[in-house]
Amino acid sequence: MKYSKSLLLVLFGAGLFSIASCDEDDVPCVESVWYQDTDGDGLGNAAINQSACEQPAGYVLDDTDTDDSGTVAASGTPVSAFDDFNSDAVTISFDGDEITIESNGVPNHTSPYWDSNNSLYIDPVIANADQMSPGTIGSRSYSLTVSSDPQIASSSSSTGLGAIGIGISGAPIFNDEEGPNSSLSENVASGFDYAGGHMGPTGYHYHLECADVEENTTLSQDDEQLVGILQDGFLIYGRKCNATEDYPGDLDESGGHTSSTQHSDGGEFYHYHIINEFYVGEYILLFGGDLKGTPNGIM
Ligand SMILES: [Zn+2]
Ligand SMILES: [Zn+2]
Known part of the structure; x- marks a missing residue:
């Protein structure tokens, strides 16, 4: 689970930042954009992506695959x-x-x-x-x-x-x-x-x-x-x-x-x-x- 941006803004705005959850899973993280790599060649499809903190299975950081099929x-x-x-x-x-x-x-x-x-x-x-x-x-x-x-x-x-x-x-x-x-x-x-x-x-x-x-x-x-x-x-x-x-x-x-x-x-x-x-x-x-x-x- 992660904070939505609006919730973070509310937390900052209310001055409650210091009491944000002590549950590590809820600590905000830096998200990256991951690209789908269907053919497993290490190159990702720029058209299919998702943002996540951790690398999702079947996704890579590269977005240069021109043919990710097969x-x-x-x-x-x-x-x-x-x-x-x-x-x-x-x-x-x-x-x-x-x-x-x-x-x-x-x-x-x-x-x-x-x-x-x-x-x-x-x-x-x-x-x-x-x-x-x-x-x-x-x-x-x-x-x-x-x-x-x-x-x-x-x-x-x-x-x-x-x-x-x-x-x-x-x-x-x-x-x-x-x-x-x-x-x-x-x-x-x-x-x-x-x-x-x-x-x-x-x-x-x-x-x-x-x-x-x-x-x-x-x-x-x-x-x-x-x-x-x-x-x-x-x-x-x-x-x-x-x-x-x-x-x-x-x-x-x-x-x-x-x-x-x-x-x-x-x-x-x-x-x-x-x-x-x-x-x-x-x-x-x-x-x-x-x-x-x-x-x-x-x-
Ligand atoms: Zn061989
Ligand atoms: Zn010969």
Whole structure:
């Protein structure tokens, strides 16, 4: 219970202020205006507010939420995620409601797929040299433009041969296809470097999660690190989720779910994870499902 303003004026006017109730609940307080936060992203809806001394449940002091409906934070893809990309290879451009990711495809980690004169060249750590594909890592050109607030489409889309996303190193992410109607075999995978990548006709690319080796200093391995962005604009993270610091138990068939991550400051948004299961042998595929959003071309 609190005093109405008129009652306070009466109390002051009558000189009775000093004998105002000794019940602490009745002591006048400083009221703040609180704004409704339906989606729980910490941002409030300016249109729905109430004044109170204490924070009412579901209300916050912020009044800047432009879309407080639904369970997904209105902020879309958290911009800070793009800080995790290799800036030597990847350029990110923000243009209103679109984000463009451009890359020269040149990763920032060691590999036996580098020319032996390159400082990042190493002898194979896990790759079976006989199964390594021909060619060495070189500069390419990839460009992907996605919505800054991608939505789940009414139907899923299967992925095709070639780049389906761009990894944080700048090298592209492929699915489980090694050629037309030819899915990845244990034999082919044995020629991959520790990063889960190899050379193809269009350049160096990843199929698998990075192996558990001490040589790896940049890529996700059984953790919650960002892996990259897929062509429907949704981010893909490692096998664990920052929201629970464990393997998420609520993934859909594409490995996606809606939760916060280390980039979203508590806001929830849809993202993929590497699914925590073996694909062939003991190899873990980066992404083998259908895209839940609308795919954009990777040029
Ligand atoms: Zn390949
Ligand atoms: Zn997650």
